[in-house]
Amino acid sequence: MATGAQVTAGPAGSGTPDGPEPPERTSAARRLRPAEIPLFVLAFLLPPRLTPSRVKHDRRYRTLDKYRFVCGFLALPLAIYAVFVVSPFVQAFYYSLTDWTGYSADFTFVGLENYERLLDDSDFWASLTNSLTFLVLAPALTLGLGLFFAFMLRAGGRRARGEAISGVRGAKFYTIVYFFPQVISVAIIGVVWAAVYDPITGPLNEAFRAVGLDGLAQNWLADPDLALWSVLFVLCWSFIGFYVVLFSAAMGSVPKDIYEAALLDGAGRTVTFFRVTLPLIGDSVRTGWIYMGIQALDAFAIVHIMTINKGGPGNSTLVTPVYLYKKAFESAQAGYATAIGVVLLLVTMAFAAIMMLVGRRERIEY
Amino acid sequence: MGPADVDRRNLIKRATALGLLAAPAMGALTSCASGGGGGNEKISGGEKTDQNPLGVNEKAGLEVVIFNGGYGEQYAKDAHKIYEGRYGSVKHDATQKIRTTLQPRIIKGNPPDVINNSGAEAMDIASLIAEEQAEPLDALLDAPTLDDPDTKIRDVLVPGTITKGQFGGEEMYQLNYSFTVYGTWYSQTALDRLEVEYPKTWDQMLAVCAKAKKEGIAGWTYAGKHPYYFAFTMYPFIAKIGGPDVLKAIDNLEPGAWKHDAVRKAFDAYYELYAKGYILEGTPGIDHTQSQTQWNKGKALFIPNGSWVENEAKKTTPADFEMRVAPPTSLDSSDAMPFETVWAEASEPFMVPSRAKNVPGGMEWLRIMLGKESTANFTQLVSALTCVKGAADGLDLQSGLASASEVLKAAGENVVAPRIHDWYLELHKDKIGGTIAAMMAGDIKPAEAVTRCQRFADETAKDDSVRKYER
Numbered sequence: 001m002a003t004g005a006q007v008t009a010g011p012a013g014s015g016t017p018d019g020p021e022p023p024e025r026t027s028a029a030r031r032l033r034p035a036e037i038p039l040f041v042l043a044f045l046l047p048p049r050l051t052p053s054r055v056k057h058d059r060r061y062r063t064l065d066k067y068r069f070v071c072g073f074l075a076l077p078l079a080i081y082a083v084f085v086v087s088p089f090v091q092a093f094y095y096s097l098t099d100w101t102g103y104s105a106d107f108t109f110v111g112l113e114n115y116e117r118l119l120d121d122s123d124f125w126a127s128l129t130n131s132l133t134f135l136v137l138a139p140a141l142t143l144g145l146g147l148f149f150a151f152m153l154r155a156g157g158r159r160a161r162g163e164a165i166s167g168v169r170g171a172k173f174y175t176i177v178y179f180f181p182q183v184i185s186v187a188i189i190g191v192v193w194a195a196v197y198d199p200i201t202g203p204l205n206e207a208f209r210a211v212g213l214d215g216l217a218q219n220w221l222a223d224p225d226l227a228l229w230s231v232l233f234v235l236c237w238s239f240i241g242f243y244v245v246l247f248s249a250a251m252g253s254v255p256k257d258i259y260e261a262a263l264l265d266g267a268g269r270t271v272t273f274f275r276v277t278l279p280l281i282g283d284s285v286r287t288g289w290i291y292m293g294i295q296a297l298d299a300f301a302i303v304h305i306m307t308i309n310k311g312g313p314g315n316s317t318l319v320t321p322v323y324l325y326k327k328a329f330e331s332a333q334a335g336y337a338t339a340i341g342v343v344l345l346l347v348t349m350a351f352a353a354i355m356m357l358v359g360r361r362e363r364i365e366y
Numbered sequence: 367m368g369p370a371d372v373d374r375r376n377l378i379k380r381a382t383a384l385g386l387l388a389a390p391a392m393g394a395l396t397s398c399a400s401g402g403g404g405g406n407e408k409i410s411g412g413e414k415t416d417q418n419p420l421g422v423n424e425k426a427g428l429e430v431v432i433f434n435g436g437y438g439e440q441y442a443k444d445a446h447k448i449y450e451g452r453y454g455s456v457k458h459d460a461t462q463k464i465r466t467t468l469q470p471r472i473i474k475g476n477p478p479d480v481i482n483n484s485g486a487e488a489m490d491i492a493s494l495i496a497e498e499q500a501e502p503l504d505a506l507l508d509a510p511t512l513d514d515p516d517t518k519i520r521d522v523l524v525p526g527t528i529t530k531g532q533f534g535g536e537e538m539y540q541l542n543y544s545f546t547v548y549g550t551w552y553s554q555t556a557l558d559r560l561e562v563e564y565p566k567t568w569d570q571m572l573a574v575c576a577k578a579k580k581e582g583i584a585g586w587t588y589a590g591k592h593p594y595y596f597a598f599t600m601y602p603f604i605a606k607i608g609g610p611d612v613l614k615a616i617d618n619l620e621p622g623a624w625k626h627d628a629v630r631k632a633f634d635a636y637y638e639l640y641a642k643g644y645i646l647e648g649t650p651g652i653d654h655t656q657s658q659t660q661w662n663k664g665k666a667l668f669i670p671n672g673s674w675v676e677n678e679a680k681k682t683t684p685a686d687f688e689m690r691v692a693p694p695t696s697l698d699s700s701d702a703m704p705f706e707t708v709w710a711e712a713s714e715p716f717m718v719p720s721r722a723k724n725v726p727g728g729m730e731w732l733r734i735m736l737g738k739e740s741t742a743n744f745t746q747l748v749s750a751l752t753c754v755k756g757a758a759d760g761l762d763l764q765s766g767l768a769s770a771s772e773v774l775k776a777a778g779e780n781v782v783a784p785r786i787h788d789w790y791l792e793l794h795k796d797k798i799g800g801t802i803a804a805m806m807a808g809d810i811k812p813a814e815a816v817t818r819c820q821r822f823a824d825e826t827a828k829d830d831s832v833r834k835y836e837r
Contacts, residue, residue: 099831103489104497105473117831199648200660222590222650222807308591308651312800313807329465331792332493333831 102334114339138296146243190305477719479728502537512737542712585644587666589654593803609702633812676766689766797822
């Protein structure tokens with residue numbers, strides 16, 4: 001296969017006389033003589049039809065042509081990627097080593113001072129603790145419920161005749177309803193839920209009072225013991241629909257025969273879920289877990305919009321991105337804020353790497 | 367496969383390596399977020415005359431950016447007309463996102479000529495001054511007023527206006543145009559219905575609240591989500607009990623400033639409101655709009671607020687509400703300052719960027735704003751006082767504003783103006799505000815609140831990254 005591909009690789013390849021060559025010439029030919037380098041670089045940069053014939057008839061031209069072809073296509077996307085993705089990262093790292101205020105083009109290089117400050121910053125640690133709490137709990141709750149709902153939609157219903165599994169009645173409708181929160185902008189979710197949690201006019205407390213459960217009416221966002229959970233609930237609520245749809249689609253691609261076989265072996269729904277469904281959609285779950293973890297580490301908009309004093313009461317709902325925002329824009333310490341951002345980046349990357357390693361196993365083909 | 371063959375895996379690997387290699391080079395090539403531009407070319411000034419004391423180039427245009435918040439933008443547009451009558455045209459822009467729109471322009475050296483640096487997205491003025499981005503406005507202060515060529519602007523400003531615009535030096539960098547009176551806001555109608563007077567001592571306050579509670583009305587509500595609203599009555603209360611030096615010590619982050627007896631007494635007094643159940647239930651979790659609405663509905667008697675509330679709560683205020691403001695209730699007869707003591711200060715800051723094209727024009731626009739026509743227009747349009755002495759005299763004011771004006775007059779020299787909220791915003795808003803909120807929600811006791819406030823103040827004092835001021 002390789003030979004055939006090489007022969008048809010280019011007209012230059014077929015046109016070159018392919019005589020037998022002495023072995024020492026072959027090894028010399030693999031290395032370029034210094035004098036030839038500029039010529040080859042030029043040929044690499046110019047369009048093919050301007051390639052000097054000296055190069056075109058060189059036996060190494062084939063390799064050059066291939067890389068030129070590949071690089072020609074990659075150059076533009078890579079350049080865009082470098083300018084708009086990689087360079088901000090590098091810049092961010094650089095700014096985190098400065099005392100930039102964010103209000104002028106002048107700043108001084110302070111080395112790792114910002115990172116040293118982070119070590120003693122109790123607000124930062126409080127925010128990181130909250131963020132890590134979200135990182136652990138939000139994916140577990142969201143994915144857990146997402147899996148449950150998706151399984152119900154796929155296999156929770158009464159068994160129809162001739163079907164190994166079937167979803168609950170109205171599964172399609174539920175799928176759409178579950179997806180609603182995903183369509184609403186996160187700012188609206190924050191505002192609406194802040195109103196729901198309003199202790200005086202909020203529907204949540206009103207509902208409790210209406211059924212006589214006055215004792216359950218709470219000051220949801222103002223109680224330091226409840227605020228974090230109230231925010232976590234909204235975070236999960238806003239993402240569950242997405243995972244229901246994602247997992248539902250993943251479950252849909254599991255062949256029904258497998259379910260039938262499980263059924264014949266006498267497996268109930270619970271066993272089917274844990275022994276058949278979950279292992280077969282493991283890849284989706286892992287991807288979802290990483291994605292949700294990143295969302296949980298962010299949680300900026302919801303906290304910023306909903307909570308008391310943006311992260312309060314006290315520091316009880318302060319998450320790292322909100323603290324970063326406060327430092328950057330309210331305290332005019334852009335350099336320090338960037339250092340927080342770099343730490344957040346490292347945490348996110350570490351999390352993603354761990355998840356990739358943990359969930360790694362052989363893919364099951366079906 | 368031949369040795370020179372590139373499979374997909376290798377290709378991606380090499381491409382990634384290439385990308386990583388290219389990145390630092392790209393970083394150097396592309397302009398950075400902080401990259402300064404060439405900046406504005408200043409336009410030449412005009413001739414200084416009696417009519418044009420600041421030497422504005424008569425043909426040059428002007429660019430003004432207004433914070434489109436509670437005061438709207440109409441007052442500025444009216445001032446533009448006066449400006450345009452004498453000089454070039456004015457480019458008007460109004461936004462709520464002051465920082466988002468203007469910070470990049472300031473970094474690039476291409477700012478507008480006047481910035482109404484206000485709102486939740488106000489730019490940190492202390493940093494702007496430190497970066498030499500704000501023009502000292504002393505030329506404006508020494509210029510004659512628009513209405514009387516023999517009076518300097520410096521002499522018509524309400525005391526405290528100039529110091530409010532100073533940050534550790536003699537130069538005034540921000541003109542705070544509006545004048546805000548903070549205090550306890552109430553409805554005269556509601557008090558009449560209870561047949562009580564506005565309480566002058568804390569015992570009377572508790573008695574009024576007790577009476578209200580019997581009627582099913584809460585004594586107090588406040589913007590629980592923005593707990594620094596509590597400072598509007600708390601800070602002057604502290605000053606009343608212990609004298610203005612207590613606030614001064616707090617402003618200067620002196621060790622033990624919060625440990626002063628006056629602070630503890632003030633906290634104890636307010637905590638009693640919570641302990642006796644005089645705070646409207648749910649208050650710690652509501653925002654300023656909700657608290658004002660509940661207050662307008664008559665669910666609570668008192669609310670700590672500033673004189674913008676009348677305009678802000680216009681839609682929910684009943685016609686017979688008779689909004690009033692009073693100085694914060696005193697503790698008792700042993701207070702160091704009289705009942706009339708009030709926190710009032712110039713607010714709504716305007717600045718002229720140093721690197722603006724038309725700096726004299728920017729100052730001239732502010733001079734126009736300080737003229738009689740503009741101040742009267744402002745007061746009537748947005749029902750707020752201005753920083754010009756006596757500018758509201760003879761105007762027909764709404765009830766809240768009229769009472770604010772009276773409170774200010776009655777206070778005379780007894781006006782306190784803490785600086786902690788513009789010097790150490792984070793300390794004031796998040797830390798002190800959060801602590802007072804926790805105390806008023808019953809999460810902590812006053813003793814603990816004092817300890818926390820002192821700890822937060824000490825932390826700020828020790829923090830090298832925070833610029834320090836003194837008064």
